[in-house]
Amino acid sequence: GAERRAAQRQQRGGRWRGAARPAAMAQYGKTTYWDERYTKDPEPFDWYQRYSGVKEKLRSYVKDGDHILQLGCGNSRMTEDMYDDGFTSIANIDISKVVVEQMKERHKDKPTLTWQVMNACHLDFPDETFDAIVDKGTMDSVLCGEGSTGNVGKMLSECVRVLKPNGVLFMISYGVPDNRLGYLESEEFPWKVSVTTVAKPTVSANAVSDSKDANSCHYIYVAVKNGGAEAGGAAAEAK
Numbered sequence: 001g002a003e004r005r006a007a008q009r010q011q012r013g014g015r016w017r018g019a020a021r022p023a024a025m026a027q028y029g030k031t032t033y034w035d036e037r038y039t040k041d042p043e044p045f046d047w048y049q050r051y052s053g054v055k056e057k058l059r060s061y062v063k064d065g066d067h068i069l070q071l072g073c074g075n076s077r078m079t080e081d082m083y084d085d086g087f088t089s090i091a092n093i094d095i096s097k098v099v100v101e102q103m104k105e106r107h108k109d110k111p112t113l114t115w116q117v118m119n120a121c122h123l124d125f126p127d128e129t130f131d132a133i134v135d136k137g138t139m140d141s142v143l144c145g146e147g148s149t150g151n152v153g154k155m156l157s158e159c160v161r162v163l164k165p166n167g168v169l170f171m172i173s174y175g176v177p178d179n180r181l182g183y184l185e186s187e188e189f190p191w192k193v194s195v196t197t198v199a200k201p202t203v204s205a206n207a208v209s210d211s212k213d214a215n216s217c218h219y220i221y222v223a224v225k226n227g228g229a230e231a232g233g234a235a236a237e238a239k
Helices: 002-013 023-029 031-040 051-058 078-084 097-106 138-142 148-162 177-184 228-238
Strands: 068-071 090-094 113-117 130-136 163-173 191-199 217-225
Touching: 031 097, 051 078, 051 163, 051 191, 068 078, 068 148, 078 090, 078 130, 090 097, 097 113, 130 138, 130 148, 138 148, 138 163, 148 163, 148 177, 177 191, 177 217
Parallel strands: 068 090, 068 130, 090 113, 130 163
Antiparallel strands: 163 217, 191 217
16 A cells, blocks of 8 residues: 555665665565565566566676576576576575575576575675676665665675676666665775666557656666786785
């Protein structure tokens, strides 16, 4: 009802006024919510965009042979579509054991895809493991939960840690730059961030998107980690 409409209005702008988050949104930060959701509805569901909507932009940064981490995979078809398009080395993680087991079974014919129960704020991977990380809505979900600011900081720190030098975080979000860049451009993260937009999928093929309207697009944040030599040089200069 009214609470849901209020949540949607605030969600569109990507920022919450005051400390409280509407209950309708707070559930997205809870593991129990996702386990229940995936148990009730195991059918594939894609938040925001299908792969086809971001394919062109993703391919500007990620190569077929790259080792990719899909952060908060859910039961999205993103990994499946990427696999069919030539990205075969993808590690997929999610906090929901229910959905991880479903996806393992669904894609057991694709041995180069892995599926693990894992929290994006505490990644169980060695340093500099991945060439690229794809996040479609996971940072947004973390921001809905309790302790959101601290947890987003942990998540981004972990992304930096497991990315190789020159590795890329490719993040798809509803959140506006005024809000999201405050997290991504923290001085503690050795990467360069750029922002672009992609039109929201429309029900009508004839609908024309107005890029000036924040409600008509999603945002793609691309963070490219500093290279080894460049990072080393910067560290030497700082001494």
